[in-house]
Amino acid sequence: MSFFQMPNPIVARRLFLGQSGLVLSGAAVALLAGNEALAAKSGGANTKDVQILNTALGAELEAIAAYQLGAESKLLQPPVLDLALTFQGHHKAHADVLASTVEKLGGKPVLAKTAYNFPVDQLKSQADVLKFAAKLEQGAVSAYLGAVPLFGNRDLAKAAASILGDEAMHWAILRQALGEVPVPAAFMA
Amino acid sequence: MTMRWLLVAGALALGAIAPAGAAPDAARGEQVYTRCLACHALAFDRVGPHHCGLFGRVAGSVPEFSYSPAMKNSRITWNDKTLDRFLTKPLKMVPGSAMTYDGVSEPKDRADLIAYLKHVDATAECRKLAAVKQ
Numbered sequence: 001m002s003f004f005q006m007p008n009p010i011v012a013r014r015l016f017l018g019q020s021g022l023v024l025s026g027a028a029v030a031l032l033a034g035n036e037a038l039a040a041k042s043g044g045a046n047t048k049d050v051q052i053l054n055t056a057l058g059a060e061l062e063a064i065a066a067y068q069l070g071a072e073s074k075l076l077q078p079p080v081l082d083l084a085l086t087f088q089g090h091h092k093a094h095a096d097v098l099a100s101t102v103e104k105l106g107g108k109p110v111l112a113k114t115a116y117n118f119p120v121d122q123l124k125s126q127a128d129v130l131k132f133a134a135k136l137e138q139g140a141v142s143a144y145l146g147a148v149p150l151f152g153n154r155d156l157a158k159a160a161a162s163i164l165g166d167e168a169m170h171w172a173i174l175r176q177a178l179g180e181v182p183v184p185a186a187f188m189a
Numbered sequence: 190m191t192m193r194w195l196l197v198a199g200a201l202a203l204g205a206i207a208p209a210g211a212a213p214d215a216a217r218g219e220q221v222y223t224r225c226l227a228c229h230a231l232a233f234d235r236v237g238p239h240h241c242g243l244f245g246r247v248a249g250s251v252p253e254f255s256y257s258p259a260m261k262n263s264r265i266t267w268n269d270k271t272l273d274r275f276l277t278k279p280l281k282m283v284p285g286s287a288m289t290y291d292g293v294s295e296p297k298d299r300a301d302l303i304a305y306l307k308h309v310d311a312t313a314e315c316r317k318l319a320a321v322k323q
């Protein structure tokens with residue numbers, strides 16, 4: 001049974017997480033958040049890397065706010081709501097490690113905005129919210145894809161690619177929930 | 190090389206050239222624009238500034254948007270030519286820009302994207318924004 005059809009959201013969430021392995025890999029977390037060696041030899045990273053991380057952090061903070069909007073909209077039914085909160089949790093994890101890495105590299109992490117502009121008037125159903133989230137996730141995949149080659153530090157590039165994989169899974173699952181082909185192409189751009 | 194092979198090679202070459210010479214396709218450009226949606230929207234500022242009114246706008250000039258100093262001081266005016274250069278390699282054209290994106294490498298993708306951006310002011314979203322600004 002698909003986790004989308006499961007009546008118990010806790011069971012669905014457990015099944016979903018167990019089957020998909022949707023957690024930021026331990027390796028990536030170590031690369032970003034816990035790797036003191038990275039901070040110590042930040043010569044591999046540079047000002048541009050800090051800017052890339054901060055731009056990504058800004059987008060992650062916005063994604064957290066977007067999922068919060070969806071969660072509070074009362075438009076999402078329990079299994080999908082639970083899924084949205086799980087994805088929001090991933091974005092929080094991304095934001096946490098990005099912010100701590102920016103700090104370790106001597107930068108100042110961007111902060112969440114006090115308010116975000118979202119197309120609230122266009123969100124009238126669960127499908128509208130899922131479409132909105134899917135567009136953000138698709139854009140996030142492209143953004144990370146466009147950022148990975150720019151890193152001076154290859155460990156940071158690898159960690160960003162790990163986040164990219166997570167965003168791609170979000171996008172595919174949101175498309176599946178909308179009844180669309182979950183993976184529409186062999187390559188992303 | 191035989192004449193037959195020359196003709197085949199010529200046909201292949203023409204086939205390869207033809208798409209690049211095709212007129213920019215704004216509808217396809219809208220699909221390319223999905224790559225921008227992590228940071229941009231047409232009618233409101235996000236991680237990046239909004240795109241309504243982009244053509245003819247001076248870079249770094251959207252009021253209340255927090256630009257990088259590099260973009261603020263770039264003295265670029267957005268048009269077909271400057272957008273094509275910027276979208277090819279944003280950080281090469283504006284080092285220090287917060288748009289930390291490697292670029293849109295395919296000329297056809299850029300042309301279609303620019304065609305789309307050129308026409309966004311006709312969308313309901315941008316017309317609504319323009320009306321609010323007036």
